[in-house]
Amino acid sequence: QSALTQPASVSGSPGQSITISCTGTSSDVGGYDFVSWYQQHPGKAPKLMIYEVSNRPSGVSNRFSGSKSGNTASLTISGLQAEDEADYYCRSYTSSSTLVVFGGGTRLTVL
Amino acid sequence: QVQLQESGPGLVQPSQTLSLTCSVSGGSISSGSYYWSWIRQPAGKGLEWIGRIYPSGSTNYNPSLKSRVTISVDTPKNHFSLKLSSVTAADAAVYYCARDVWSGSYRGAFDIWGQGTMVTVSS
Numbered sequence: 529q530s531a532l533t534q535p536a537s538v539s540g541s542p543g544q545s546i547t548i549s550c551t552g553t554s555s556d557v558g559g560y561d562f563v564s565w566y567q568q569h570p571g572k573a574p575k576l577m578i579y580e581v582s583n584r585p586s587g588v589s590n591r592f593s594g595s596k597s598g599n600t601a602s603l604t605i606s607g608l609q610a611e612d613e614a615d616y617y618c619r620s621y622t623s624s625s626t627l628v629v630f631g632g633g634t635r636l637t638v639l
Numbered sequence: 640q641v642q643l644q645e646s647g648p649g650l651v652q653p654s655q656t657l658s659l660t661c662s663v664s665g666g667s668i669s670s671g672s673y674y675w676s677w678i679r680q681p682a683g684k685g686l687e688w689i690g691r692i693y694p695s696g697s698t699n700y701n702p703s704l705k706s707r708v709t710i711s712v713d714t715p716k717n718h719f720s721l722k723l724s725s726v727t728a729a730d731a732a733v734y735y736c737a738r739d740v741w742s743g744s745y746r747g748a749f750d751i752w753g754q755g756t757m758v759t760v761s762s
């Protein structure tokens with residue numbers, strides 16, 4: 529059981545927007561702005577898409593955005609494209625002894 | 640640009656010790672802005688953080704693995720290593736090394752990952 533809760537799957541049609549949630553507690557997501565999101569295509573290493581809740585690394589499309597409200601962080605992908613089909617993971621700092629926690633991952637299917 | 644590359648045996652016998660090395664190229668492992676982490680992913684499952692090391696040698700481990708994990712750093716060779724003892728089938732996974740940003744841009748994120756190396760546990 530992962531420390532952060534994500535939906536197992538989401539789907540959307542090309543051009544649509546989808547949002548993936550990442551729910552934790554006040555000891556992790558709710559207490560710190562060190563939430564990041566990763567995209568992972570099959571057989572590939574994860575790729576950083578969002579850091580510090582809402583910042584995009586250089587080279588990442590502005591179709592990807594992040595936000596946080598309370599203990600839940602969210603990743604929104606607008607203008608869905610076929611290439612966005614992948615697994616997405618959130619990560620947060622935690623004040624517990626674990627220090628680093630991941631969400632269980634969300635599989636995005638582009639219909 | 641900085642690149643990470645994992646290396647080590649792809650097959651480990653049960654009860655033995657898994658040993659992997661992550662070589663860092665294009666930059667110095669001694670930069671004070673980063674931790675260096677190990678993360679694993681069993682087939683078809685999610686990511687699990689194993690632990691990390693700072694260039695000084697200071698370490699943090701996932702409590703669930705702490706009793707079996709040792710992470711070390713060799714700054715002259717610009718690499719860091721993972722040892723996981725008493726492995727079982729549950730330790731079979733793709734093992735990734737990653738740069739964990741401590742300060743500056745991308746703080747609190749794994750900004751660079753190795754390609755991953757698959758480890759099988761079998762006799």
